Amino acid sequence: MSIKFRLTAMQFLQFFVWGAWLISLGGYMGGTLHFEGGQIGAIFATMGIASIIMPGLTGIIADKWVNAERLYGILHLIGAGALIYASTATTYSHMYWAMLLNMLAYMPTLALANTVSYNALEKYKMDLIKDFPPIRVWGTVGFICAMWAVDLTGFKTGVAQLYVAAASATLLGCYAFTLPACPPMRSEGKTMLSAFGLDALILFKQKKMAIFFLFSMLLGAALQITNTYGDLFLSSFASIPEYADSFGVKHSVILLSISQMSETLFILAIPFFLKHFGIKRVMLISMFAWVFRFGLFGLGDPGSGLWMLILSMIVYGMAFDFFNVSGSLFTEMEAHPSIRASAQGLFFMMTNGIGAIIGGYASGAVVDAFSVYADGGGLISREWTPVWLIFAGYALVIGLLFGAVFRYKHTPEK
Incomplete structure (x- = not known):
């Protein structure tokens, strides 16, 4: 084999x-x-x-x-x-x-x-x-x-x-x-700081990188929101007779899988976009793609609005890959070779660590703000449209602020 x-x-x-x-x-x-x-x-x-x-x-x-x-x-x-x-x-x-x-x-x-x-x-x-x-x-x-x-x-x-x-x-x-065996290298040079990406904190001395990591954390808060609530949202339409037997309700997870299919395609487009538009524009494309991802969820439904949900799934590939992969590549290019591994660890920690924690708790608070629960527990009603539109507004604000404060001159040769 x-x-x-x-x-x-x-x-x-x-x-x-x-x-x-x-x-x-x-x-x-x-x-x-x-x-x-x-x-x-x-x-x-x-x-x-x-x-x-x-x-x-x-x-x-x-x-x-x-x-x-x-x-x-x-x-x-x-x-x-x-x-x-x-x-x-x-x-x-x-x-x-x-x-x-x-x-x-x-x-x-x-x-x-x-x-x-x-x-x-x-x-x-x-x-x-x-x-x-x-x-x-x-x-x-x-x-x-x-x-x-x-x-x-x-x-x-x-x-x-x-x-x-x-x-x-x-x-x-x-x-x-x-x-195949992958034995330990027993290298003495790797410290606890470098293992957690903390010796790359020196990058925060550069204004450009400090802004980049800050916005990476803020956008990281949005990465898992639709994974957390997407199926719950689509399944909620089962209580509406008009949508109860629709494909989007009965096979909500298959519908959501279009997002992962989209990922495999958009990741191939990253080299082209990075070369021609640069990291700032690619990151902005990702941020505004998140606006569409959430906004289309808020406006769509499994009936006549199914096309909006499908388009949201397709947009997800651009939103996720253009941020995650492009951000990692940018970190790799900007960090000194001696701290590149730590810089990658720092990027991962800001997005999938701190960002994910903020996103998990904040998104839960937003969902609960538009939910009515019985005294003894159990959901009575929930308004999903304002929930998704708030998430879309959050991504829009991040995109506008990032465009205004992040300074980066794109040089295609680099």
Whole structure:
């Protein structure tokens, strides 16, 4: 069995585990468990907490003490146990701690999967630039397949989605121990500061980079909002007879999967846009794409407004990739070679860490502000249109401020 196929299977399962619950869990918690919007947002904010704490810690462990592929497998097995624990949850606190444990185990595996892949490709004398992207794209395919699986089986509204995620995490955890050995380098130069990206804080002395990281954090707050509430929003139309049997309601997760399909296409357009428009305009395109992403959610419906929802899914690829990937590339270009790895860690922490925590709690507060709950718990009514339009207004304000204060001269040759 070729090493490419083995790594492709790893990447497929890596994102299948995540796709099995990330998009549909919000709908399950809100619809079946009757959690409030703020509670759902707080549970999704655990992703940000884990993104701050774990990648640096596991990076040090893999660098100094434990083979990366073994650590990768152990974390997935822990994550599988956490998902099983989450499947028994009926209260907010139970689900919160279960998903926090799951995220603490899962988030560092994103980086470890790449580390294991790079090591194996180098060991087999392959070209990283040429051979890794076709392998990595199967991760996105795995995410989409998981979304379709939980939708078509009807698992999206129940606890079975967590069983699917746990089973695939267990399979991947065991499979990881068969991958080529990736022993620790035992390098003494990597400090705790560099592992968490903190020695890159020197970049804040540059006004341009300080502004860039600030807005990265603010935009990072928007990254997971539609993943958190998208399925819950679409499922809410089931209570309206006109939309109850529509495709967008019955197969909401498949509809949402168009967003991930769009990602795979827009990522290919990034080199063209960066070369011709520069990082500032590309980031502005991303910010205004988020305005359309949220605005179209607010105005669309699964009936005559289905085209708006589909367009919102397509726009998502531009909104997400043009920010995440382009921002990472800009950080790579602007940071001194000695702190590039730390600079990437800082960018990740600002967006997927601090930004995600802010977004989780703030979005939950907005959703609850337009929700009416019974005294004993349980949702009575919720107005989604103003919720999405507030998120759109937030992205619009960020875009306008970024355009006004961020100064960057684009030089295509660079």
